Amino acid sequence: MEEKDSPRRLICGRPKSLMQAKSPLCSGCQHGIVGRIISEVIDELGIMGNVVGIGGVGCHAMSMFVMNVDFVQALHGRAPAVGTGVKRGLNEEAVVFTIQGDGDLAAIGIGDLINATVRGEKLTTVFFNNAGYGTTGGQLAPTTLIGQVTTTTPDGRRPEAGGFPIHVAELMAGLPGVVYSARCAVNTLAQFKRTKKAIKTAFQKQIDGIGYGFVEVLSACPPLLKMSPTKAREWFEKHMLAEYPLGEFKNVNEREIKYQIEND
Amino acid sequence: MVEKILISGNEAIGYGAIYADCTHYFGYPITPQNELIEFMAREFPRLGRTFVQAESEFASISMVCGAAATGVRAMTSTASTAFSLMQEGISGIASMELPCLIVNVQRGGPGAGSTQHSQMDYLIATRGAHGGYKNIVLAPFSVQEAFELTQLAFYLADKYRIHVILLSDGIMGQMYESVELKKLEFPPLPEKDWAVKGSAAHNYVRTFVHNSPGIIGSYYDYMKRSDEKYTKIKENEVRYETYEIEDAEIILVSYGSTARVSLRAMYLARDEGIRVGLFRPITLWPFPREAINKIADNTKKFLVVEDCMGQMIEDVELAVVGKARIGLVGSMDRNLPTGSGMILSRKVLEKIKAFN
Numbered sequence: 197m198e199e200k201d202s203p204r205r206l207i208c209g210r211p212k213s214l215m216q217a218k219s220p221l222c223s224g225c226q227h228g229i230v231g232r233i234i235s236e237v238i239d240e241l242g243i244m245g246n247v248v249g250i251g252g253v254g255c256h257a258m259s260m261f262v263m264n265v266d267f268v269q270a271l272h273g274r275a276p277a278v279g280t281g282v283k284r285g286l287n288e289e290a291v292v293f294t295i296q297g298d299g300d301l302a303a304i305g306i307g308d309l310i311n312a313t314v315r316g317e318k319l320t321t322v323f324f325n326n327a328g329y330g331t332t333g334g335q336l337a338p339t340t341l342i343g344q345v346t347t348t349t350p351d352g353r354r355p356e357a358g359g360f361p362i363h364v365a366e367l368m369a370g371l372p373g374v375v376y377s378a379r380c381a382v383n384t385l386a387q388f389k390r391t392k393k394a395i396k397t398a399f400q401k402q403i404d405g406i407g408y409g410f411v412e413v414l415s416a417c418p419p420l421l422k423m424s425p426t427k428a429r430e431w432f433e434k435h436m437l438a439e440y441p442l443g444e445f446k447n448v449n450e451r452e453i454k455y456q457i458e459n460d
Numbered sequence: 461m462v463e464k465i466l467i468s469g470n471e472a473i474g475y476g477a478i479y480a481d482c483t484h485y486f487g488y489p490i491t492p493q494n495e496l497i498e499f500m501a502r503e504f505p506r507l508g509r510t511f512v513q514a515e516s517e518f519a520s521i522s523m524v525c526g527a528a529a530t531g532v533r534a535m536t537s538t539a540s541t542a543f544s545l546m547q548e549g550i551s552g553i554a555s556m557e558l559p560c561l562i563v564n565v566q567r568g569g570p571g572a573g574s575t576q577h578s579q580m581d582y583l584i585a586t587r588g589a590h591g592g593y594k595n596i597v598l599a600p601f602s603v604q605e606a607f608e609l610t611q612l613a614f615y616l617a618d619k620y621r622i623h624v625i626l627l628s629d630g631i632m633g634q635m636y637e638s639v640e641l642k643k644l645e646f647p648p649l650p651e652k653d654w655a656v657k658g659s660a661a662h663n664y665v666r667t668f669v670h671n672s673p674g675i676i677g678s679y680y681d682y683m684k685r686s687d688e689k690y691t692k693i694k695e696n697e698v699r700y701e702t703y704e705i706e707d708a709e710i711i712l713v714s715y716g717s718t719a720r721v722s723l724r725a726m727y728l729a730r731d732e733g734i735r736v737g738l739f740r741p742i743t744l745w746p747f748p749r750e751a752i753n754k755i756a757d758n759t760k761k762f763l764v765v766e767d768c769m770g771q772m773i774e775d776v777e778l779a780v781v782g783k784a785r786i787g788l789v790g791s792m793d794r795n796l797p798t799g800s801g802m803i804l805s806r807k808v809l810e811k812i813k814a815f816n
Binding site for chain 2: 247248265280
């Protein structure tokens with residue numbers, strides 16, 4: 197790493213908050229890219245020493261092993277509640293973020309997430325949505341697409357039996373405690389840059405004390421789809437982007453209070 | 461002069477937490493512990509401490525986990541039904557070796573059971589959830605003791621880096637007694653250098669508190685450390701009280717509110733010339749097994765009084781290893797076969813007389 201006052205400036209390389217470690221992820225997996233983006237954002241915001249990450253259970257949690265920042269591991273789905281405890285424990289002075297997958301966040305932990313925003317917590321959540329359960333071997337997730345084959349929907353997800361994909365970024369945008377909600381992807385360089393901007397904004401909202409920041413990042417899981425990385429990306433662009441529109445669903449600088457009782 | 465006030469057992473735990481410098485409380489309403497969460501909501505913010513009402517007991521135990529991971533003194537309180545909900549979180553806390561306090565003001569079970577008192581959570585409190593961990597369990601039998609054991613709980617938690625369960629019950633929680641508010645003094649504690657505070661606090665060496673001892677790091681180290689910790693606690697922290705056991709023919713074994721009933725029954729029996737004693741475990745884990753075993757050399761009859769269908773009786777059986785006969789005064793001996801019925805002293809006396 198270059199010295200601060202060196203005339204030579206580092207223009208690319210490994211972020212300081214990312215360890216030099218072998219990726220534990222499968223080839224073609226995009227989770228590692230998201231982990232890297234979070235690390236770059238932490239570096240750029242200069243919060244590496246004052247940030248605590250909360251990892252859940254699932255492939256997304258692999259970032260926990262490679263990010264060079266303090267981490268607390270939560271049980272499946274409980275990251276926003278554990279994050280609440282960490283944030284309060286550190287007198288709301290640390291920057292606390294959660295990384296969660298679609299089983300962790302959208303299934304078992306959706307209540308924890310929504311209620312953290314209902315309580316007005318100021319946290320940042322990065323949601324890794326890959327339309328299925330990777331760690332346990334490719335089962336149905338709440339985010340699985342209609343018709344998508346998984347090991348627990350061998351004939352494809354049918355609404356009558358398996359229900360509908362959940363759109364978490366839009367759901368979050370409707371909650372008054374949330375001040376930023378976006379859905380991004382990392383399949384192209386342009387999307388990579390948008391994702392980074394979104395994650396940075398979501399962190400900034402917390403740092404500025406405004407409210408809850410949420411970013412959903414779509415990605416493809418080749419083993420889940422039983423496809424090569426290239427084929428999985430094609431599938432992703434054709435189907436996942438059709439189901440889940442990208443974009444910012446909320447970006448406000450104040451939490452809205454619609455009605456307040458004046459006690460006399 | 462020491463302040464003396466009239467408070468309930470539930471409030472006494474709140475005062476104990478304040479006197480123990482607990483700074484973070486997370487909870488969810490459930491009968492019969494509501495006076496405690498309400499006390500915390502009232503008093504903690506006033507003292508500049510943190511009170512959060514969670515959306516569930518899954519969440520409140522997770523918040524305790526997060527706060528404890530930062531090194532602050534954190535606690536939650538609940539009652540039986542929701543104590544079950546917390547089990548996964550408690551097992552997680554055990555794997556992370558986080559010091560904290562979990563209060564269970566027992567109500568009737570199973571399921572939603574009743575909203576009234578019981579002592580039906582002895583086994584789940586002392587045996588715990590999946591994963592074979594241990595935790596210290598303290599059982600107060602007066603409002604004063606609830607206040608003091610809460611302070612002790614935080615000390616023991618920090619001393620051993622372990623979670624402590626304070627096992628109260630509906631009667632203990634609702635009972636009013638005068639309490640001397642006095643801060644207990646304890647020896648100095650080890651520094652919490654394992655706590656997560658942002659890596660700047662540790663010279664930019666990152667801290668990682670995780671709940672997967674069998675995946676991350678060395679499982680062997682975790683088990684060895686835990687084994688040593690449990691052994692040390694068993695050697696040093698067993699607490700109990702005895703009454704009139706020297707010449708006793710029958711010894712009552714009882715904890716919490718039924719120990720109060722048993723104490724009265726003991727005196728009633730003594731008035732009638734029956735030589736009865738009382739053994740009251742204060743730590744339910746570690747259970748005073750050796751002490752009971754020793755007493756069983758002289759006394760051949762033990763009557764366990766607990767408001768359930770027989771749970772602590774298993775520990776007493778393990779303690780006497782066949783040296784004495786053991787009987788039970790349990791929930792079937794309540795004065796009324798309802799949720800609000802309770803074991804009365806005269807029923808215990810009756811059972812003493814019948815135990816021959």
